[in-house]
Amino acid sequence: MIRYLSSRLFVFIIAFFLLTVFTFSLNFFFPGDPVTNMTGVRTFSDYYPVISEIRGADKNIAFQYINYMQNLLSGNWGASLSSGDYVFEHTYQHLFASLELIVGALVLAVLIGVPSGIFAATQFRGPIDKGVISLAMAGYSIPVFWLAQLLILFFAVKLDWLPITGQINPLYGIAPQSGSILIDIVISDSDYKAAALQDALNHLILPVIILSIMPMMLLLRLMRNATQDMLQKPYVKAARARGLNEFQVLIKHAVPNATQSVLQQVPLIFSLLLSNSIVIESIFNWPGIGNWLVRAIFERDFPVIQACVLIIALTILLFNLVVDLYRGWRFPIVRQE
Amino acid sequence: MQLLDIRNLTVEMKTPHGIVRVLDKVNLQLGKGEIHSLVGESGSGKSLLAKAIVGFANPNWEVTADRLWWNGQDLLAMNTKQRRAVTGRDMAMIFQDPYSYLDPNSTIEQQIVEAIPEGDVRGTFMRRRVDRKTRVKRLLHRVGIRDHESVIDSYPFELSQGVAQKVSIAIAIAHRPRLLIADEPTTAMEPSTKLQIHRLLARLAASQEMSVLLISQDLTSILPETKQLTLLYCGQLMETGPAEEVINHPAHPYTDSMLRMSLQTQQELPHKARLPTLPGAIPTLRHMPIGCRLGPRCPYAQKQCVKAPLATQKQQRVFHCHFPLLELES
Numbered sequence: 001m002i003r004y005l006s007s008r009l010f011v012f013i014i015a016f017f018l019l020t021v022f023t024f025s026l027n028f029f030f031p032g033d034p035v036t037n038m039t040g041v042r043t044f045s046d047y048y049p050v051i052s053e054i055r056g057a058d059k060n061i062a063f064q065y066i067n068y069m070q071n072l073l074s075g076n077w078g079a080s081l082s083s084g085d086y087v088f089e090h091t092y093q094h095l096f097a098s099l100e101l102i103v104g105a106l107v108l109a110v111l112i113g114v115p116s117g118i119f120a121a122t123q124f125r126g127p128i129d130k131g132v133i134s135l136a137m138a139g140y141s142i143p144v145f146w147l148a149q150l151l152i153l154f155f156a157v158k159l160d161w162l163p164i165t166g167q168i169n170p171l172y173g174i175a176p177q178s179g180s181i182l183i184d185i186v187i188s189d190s191d192y193k194a195a196a197l198q199d200a201l202n203h204l205i206l207p208v209i210i211l212s213i214m215p216m217m218l219l220l221r222l223m224r225n226a227t228q229d230m231l232q233k234p235y236v237k238a239a240r241a242r243g244l245n246e247f248q249v250l251i252k253h254a255v256p257n258a259t260q261s262v263l264q265q266v267p268l269i270f271s272l273l274l275s276n277s278i279v280i281e282s283i284f285n286w287p288g289i290g291n292w293l294v295r296a297i298f299e300r301d302f303p304v305i306q307a308c309v310l311i312i313a314l315t316i317l318l319f320n321l322v323v324d325l326y327r328g329w330r331f332p333i334v335r336q337e
Numbered sequence: 338m339q340l341l342d343i344r345n346l347t348v349e350m351k352t353p354h355g356i357v358r359v360l361d362k363v364n365l366q367l368g369k370g371e372i373h374s375l376v377g378e379s380g381s382g383k384s385l386l387a388k389a390i391v392g393f394a395n396p397n398w399e400v401t402a403d404r405l406w407w408n409g410q411d412l413l414a415m416n417t418k419q420r421r422a423v424t425g426r427d428m429a430m431i432f433q434d435p436y437s438y439l440d441p442n443s444t445i446e447q448q449i450v451e452a453i454p455e456g457d458v459r460g461t462f463m464r465r466r467v468d469r470k471t472r473v474k475r476l477l478h479r480v481g482i483r484d485h486e487s488v489i490d491s492y493p494f495e496l497s498q499g500v501a502q503k504v505s506i507a508i509a510i511a512h513r514p515r516l517l518i519a520d521e522p523t524t525a526m527e528p529s530t531k532l533q534i535h536r537l538l539a540r541l542a543a544s545q546e547m548s549v550l551l552i553s554q555d556l557t558s559i560l561p562e563t564k565q566l567t568l569l570y571c572g573q574l575m576e577t578g579p580a581e582e583v584i585n586h587p588a589h590p591y592t593d594s595m596l597r598m599s600l601q602t603q604q605e606l607p608h609k610a611r612l613p614t615l616p617g618a619i620p621t622l623r624h625m626p627i628g629c630r631l632g633p634r635c636p637y638a639q640k641q642c643v644k645a646p647l648a649t650q651k652q653q654r655v656f657h658c659h660f661p662l663l664e665l666e667s
Contacts, residue, residue: 233437234432234434234437234438235437235438235439235440235441237393238430238432238438239440239451240421241391241392241393241421241424241425241428241430242425242429242451242452242508242512243421243422243424243425243426243512244425244451252440252443252451253440253443256440256442256443257440257441257442260442331442332442332492332495333441333442333492333494336494
């Protein structure tokens with residue numbers, strides 16, 4: 001396990017290094033002067049030489065990278081050009097707002113996708129299996145932005161059951177602290193906590209459901225194929241011959257082994273979720289990282305773009321690491337590979 | 338009464354090229370605590386016979402028989418559930434490749450515990466846990482694994498092939514079956530492991546009154562304790578009878594050829610001498626000869642061999658051949 005752990009950590013560190021090299025190089029890839037881009041100080045300004053000096057813009061590139069890394073690790077990520085806020089605090093607030101959606105969608109996808117995939121596998125090639133798989137195929141192919149607008153039109157506008165956009169009704173006056181609205185409500189000193197929570201959950205329903213559809217269908221198909229595969233394995237047949245009933249065979253042998261192979265794909269599903277969340281957040285005006293990134297791109301807010309790219313990639317890397325470690329811990333055969 | 342009584346078992350397989358008869362009217366009788374060896378080359382249908390007995394059903398197969406009786410019960414008349422209950426209670430099977438028949442993601446302990454019948458352990462929850470653990474240890478000792486500590490928490494891929502095979506035997510005997518079917522259990526194993534496993538099977542048969550149906554590819558790897566010997570070729574029964582008699586006085590040309598092949602592995606052949614094999618190759622499923630399927634390869638074959646020979650019985654021996662090598666008293 002220690003060998004596996006260290007190899008995974010090593011891969012993570014290498015990936016993190018490459019990632020920071022990339023975000024650092026963004027300084028120079030954005031059109032214009034790097035110092036102006038990152039600080040907003042124009043070249044003809046009196047402050048320009050001072051700022052240049054502080055940022056070490058005239059030193060060599062390795063020095064600049066080390067300087068960048070020091071700032072990065074000490075939480076000094078610069079200030080937004082459009083709002084003047086410190087980027088670091090806002091980055092994690094926006095990230096938590098996004099994670100609220102993403103985690104919700106992932107949980108929903110797992111809760112529905114995995115059991116229906118297993119169920120479809122037991123009905124392999126039967127009418128139910130075919131129906132479920134065609135539905136999954138359709139669900140996977142529907143464009144998210146179109147479906148989102150359709151559902152808003154139906155549930156929010158026509159039926160008026162759910163709010164159209166946003167995280168919460170601003171009248172509740174919940175001050176953003178962690179970024180995640182549910183946590184913010186719990187730690188706030190509002191007099192209407194229960195009502196605010198209710199309202200926040202209402203706001204969550206639509207985006208979470210829409211975001212979860214694609215990964216849900218993907219998980220369903222993966223799980224169905226993997227389980228079906230495992231049900232053909234000799235050890236499953238042997239377990240059947242030993243007198244185990246179909247349910248025991250499924251729970252004890254087919255599903256754990258199918259999970260082992262599906263888990264490999266879960267980080268991919270997570271990055272799919274993150275990229276889809278950019279679209280969903282823009283549609284629902286959710287104050288998440290994706291929405292922020294899109295706005296920053298329109299506003300040429302370079303420090304924010306840099307921070308968003310870094311934090312999105314880092315989240316995916318971390319998630320990957322966690323899944324890998326879990327796989328290695330739960331399924332020792334993985335460590336052999 | 339015989340424990341297992343099979344009369345004219347036929348298995349037909351649906352292929353894209355029509356129906357192929359992969360087992361053709363095979364008979365097999367097995368008594369209590371008896372070791373029965375089933376010998377045949379690859380494609381002879383010996384594994385298929387074993388699978389037909391334990392009901393490893395494949396929807397593509399059509400299994401018919403005049404009799405498929407287990408302990409006086411007709412297995413073919415049962416539905417899947419009843420049959421699984423009977424085979425799960427009374428039979429067990431071990432295979433050539435132990436790794437693929439062990440769940441790669443469960444520990445050895447979990448897999449053996451799963452095979453111990455629920456009725457064997459009683460008492461409170463904690464009592465049952467402890468009881469199961471001691472049973473697992475005892476089973477591992479019985480199959481000749483002394484350091485159970487290291488094996489019990491291992492996963493199959495961490496074990497050597499010999500140990501993995503012993504574990505699968507432990508799983509097989511956990512519910513004290515009355516019949517153990519061993520499908521080429523020692524192929525590709527080193528000689529010492531092979532010998533250990535063979536002795537283990539013989540000991541189990543003797544001490545637990547467990548019948549063993551041992552399937553092997555050649556006559557060199559059958560147990561010395563074998564009581565009955567059956568030879569299959571391309572799904573047809575060639576010869577069956579008490580092992581000693583069959584080996585010392587083969588009646589069927591096929592038995593004779595197999596014996597000479599196995600003897601040749603022990604004697605030295607002269608330089609550039611021909612191997613005493615039968616001419617030709619094993620026919621493919623699509624091109625099965627009519628009549629006696631050994632016909633095209635048999636050195637004694639004549640015109641009559643296009644008709645399947647009827648069974649000839651001589652004392653306890655049965656063989657299917659028009660031209661047996663054995664003198665028949667008229």
